[in-house]
Amino acid sequence: MNSDKPREECGIFGIYDPHGNGDIAANVYFGLMALQHRGQESCGIAVNNDRDITYRKGLGLVNEVFNPSFFEELKGDMAIGHVRYSTHGDGRAENAQPLVLNYIKGIFAVAHNGNILNYDELKEEYSQSGSIFQTTIDSEIIAYTIAKERVHSRSVEEAVSFAMKKLKGAYSLVVMSPQKVIAARDPWGFRPLCVGKTKNGAYVFASESCALDAVDATLVRDVLPGEVVMIKRGKDELISDTTNCNKYKSTMCIFEYIYFARPDSIIGGQFVQEARRRAGGYLAKQAPVPADIVIGVPDSGISAAKGYSTESGIPLEEGFVKNRYIARTFIRPTQASRESAVRVKLNPLRERIAGKRVVMVDDSIVRGTTCKRIVNLLKKAGAAEVHVRICAPPFLNPCYFGTDIPSEKELIAHQYTLDETRRYINADSLEYLSLENLPKIAPDAKTDFCTACFSNDYPVS
Ligand code: SF4
Numbered sequence: 001m002n003s004d005k006p007r008e009e010c011g012i013f014g015i016y017d018p019h020g021n022g023d024i025a026a027n028v029y030f031g032l033m034a035l036q037h038r039g040q041e042s043c044g045i046a047v048n049n050d051r052d053i054t055y056r057k058g059l060g061l062v063n064e065v066f067n068p069s070f071f072e073e074l075k076g077d078m079a080i081g082h083v084r085y086s087t088h089g090d091g092r093a094e095n096a097q098p099l100v101l102n103y104i105k106g107i108f109a110v111a112h113n114g115n116i117l118n119y120d121e122l123k124e125e126y127s128q129s130g131s132i133f134q135t136t137i138d139s140e141i142i143a144y145t146i147a148k149e150r151v152h153s154r155s156v157e158e159a160v161s162f163a164m165k166k167l168k169g170a171y172s173l174v175v176m177s178p179q180k181v182i183a184a185r186d187p188w189g190f191r192p193l194c195v196g197k198t199k200n201g202a203y204v205f206a207s208e209s210c211a212l213d214a215v216d217a218t219l220v221r222d223v224l225p226g227e228v229v230m231i232k233r234g235k236d237e238l239i240s241d242t243t244n245c246n247k248y249k250s251t252m253c254i255f256e257y258i259y260f261a262r263p264d265s266i267i268g269g270q271f272v273q274e275a276r277r278r279a280g281g282y283l284a285k286q287a288p289v290p291a292d293i294v295i296g297v298p299d300s301g302i303s304a305a306k307g308y309s310t311e312s313g314i315p316l317e318e319g320f321v322k323n324r325y326i327a328r329t330f331i332r333p334t335q336a337s338r339e340s341a342v343r344v345k346l347n348p349l350r351e352r353i354a355g356k357r358v359v360m361v362d363d364s365i366v367r368g369t370t371c372k373r374i375v376n377l378l379k380k381a382g383a384a385e386v387h388v389r390i391c392a393p394p395f396l397n398p399c400y401f402g403t404d405i406p407s408e409k410e411l412i413a414h415q416y417t418l419d420e421t422r423r424y425i426n427a428d429s430l431e432y433l434s435l436e437n438l439p440k441i442a443p444d445a446k447t448d449f450c451t452a453c454f455s456n457d458y459p460v461s
Pocket residue numbers: 190252253254255256398399400401402403405450451452453454
């Protein structure tokens with residue numbers, strides 16, 4: 001099923017806990033567990049014990065790569081972590097992050113979420129001057145750029161700030177030096193990054209606030225687009241550098257609110273679950289249909305279905321039972337068994353559906369294959385009609401900012417008209433959230449949005 005969804009990018013986490021010697025790796029572990037939805041291919045944790053950085057990383061889910069003995073081995077007061085889905089470079093083990101590198105000032109570690117647009121250009125430039133690369137990921141280019149800028153800067157945070165002037169594209173970063181943890185966000189602010197603090201005085205940086213909750217930290221604020229934020233060992237004060245801020249209009253990825261982020265996160269001041277409910281509400285106003293029940297496709301369609309139901313007055317029903325024990329697809333099913341594979345993951349509640357006119361709310365349609373299978377499951381379960389409502393506009397264009405949205409030729413909305421798509425997925429009606437209503441779903445967000453995969457309006461050329 002997940003092969004027919006845009007893939008999450010990565011999740012990053014960083015912590016400085018002056019009192020956390022025994023728990024630091026465990027805290028990163030819990031933070032990464034909360035961010036697991038952002039990447040399931042590989043993960044890693046790097047811990048700083050009085051300037052000595054040690055790390056462990058590998059392919060797999062967080063609970064597959066780490067075990068409690070690792071926490072015993074790794075003591076320290078600073079750490080960063082990463083969960084990865086490969087948007088750049090393949091899923092091989094050496095591409096797992098954080099990257100830990102030795103450079104002119106000793107050792108440092110970097111974890112990155114996003115996609116660097118001028119990767120090829122910078123790699124060529126560095127290769128021509130003799131650089132050797134150990135990975136195929138753009139995050140290594142970020143690390144090299146920081147290392148090069150460190151040669152003529154006064155501090156590592158200044159080197160990060162200088163590096164940001166050379167890097168083009170989407171990047172939220174956590175960087176750990178022997179004495180500091182630094183968080184930085186590209187000047188457009190494509191990917192989320194926030195700061196939290198615990199009652200014990202630990203500072204935490206995370207892709208989403210749900211990871212702050214996991215370590216009992218309170219959300220302080222978002223890292224601003226273009227900002228570099230630093231916490232130094234022995235200090236209880238965040239130092240902010242805003243020299244790269246306000247260079248461009250901030251363009252946060254709107255799809256974080258629709259699908260990527262966890263519903264319990266607050267991003268840019270906007271509660272994600274509320275944004276999903278609003279999307280459903282706008283869909284109900286925009287595309288009403290006579291029906292008996294509204295159901296959401298788990299997980300991200302559930303909140304939107306609630307919004308559709310509230311706005312339309314059509315009762316909300318639980319339409320599916322989701323098998324929670326299928327974390328990943330280990331066996332790639334043959335074409336013949338794909339429908340069974342979907343049914344194993346998502347089984348319709350026949351007694352609720354039979355004979356009903358159903359509004360089925362989902363987050364997005366990429367190729368249309370999974371949507372078609374789910375509609376067919378509902379029809380086989382006896383649904384009289386299935387009206388599909390999608391809480392995003394049609395995907396028409398690829399994403400270059402850290403999300404794996406396929407090329408145009410694989411996007412069903414790029415290839416077919418609305419009615420052709422409706423017929424392909426076997427729905428009685430099909431409507432998408434309009435581009436006009438899209439930004440209205442997150443009115444509390446203190447940012448503008450990137451909508452390029454829907455609108456073709458790319459914030460960066
Ligand atoms: S192109 Fe789409 S997925 Fe990519 S950052 Fe923009 S809104 Fe998000």
